[in-house]
Amino acid sequence: MEKIKVEICLGTACFVMGGADLQDLSDIIPLKFGEKVEVLGNTCLDLCSTEYGKAPFVKVNDFIIEKATKDKVIAKINEILSTQEK
Numbered sequence: 001m002e003k004i005k006v007e008i009c010l011g012t013a014c015f016v017m018g019g020a021d022l023q024d025l026s027d028i029i030p031l032k033f034g035e036k037v038e039v040l041g042n043t044c045l046d047l048c049s050t051e052y053g054k055a056p057f058v059k060v061n062d063f064i065i066e067k068a069t070k071d072k073v074i075a076k077i078n079e080i081l082s083t084q085e086k
């Protein structure tokens with residue numbers, strides 16, 4: 001099974017729009033999902049210039065989560081895992 005890739009935007013726009021809170025995900029995700037999920041930081045996902053109002057952004061595989069929260073990211077991971085396990 002391929003690892004799910006989570007990219008948390010750590011750029012300024014996302015940080016000020018609530019992204020600071022998302023940094024906890026790099027601790028939470030490995031505890032919750034172990035080796036199934038890889039967490040990476042990205043300095044800018046290049047969405048803030050056009051979609052600033054929807055920041056912060058997190059990318060889960062190819063899916064962009066707008067106005068990302070920890071709950072939204074975890075829900076998306078669970079959704080992908082449930083489809084992989086079928």
Ligand code: FES
Pocket residue numbers: 009010011012013014015043044045046047048049055056057
């Ligand atoms: S700072 Fe997050 S997309 Fe640019």
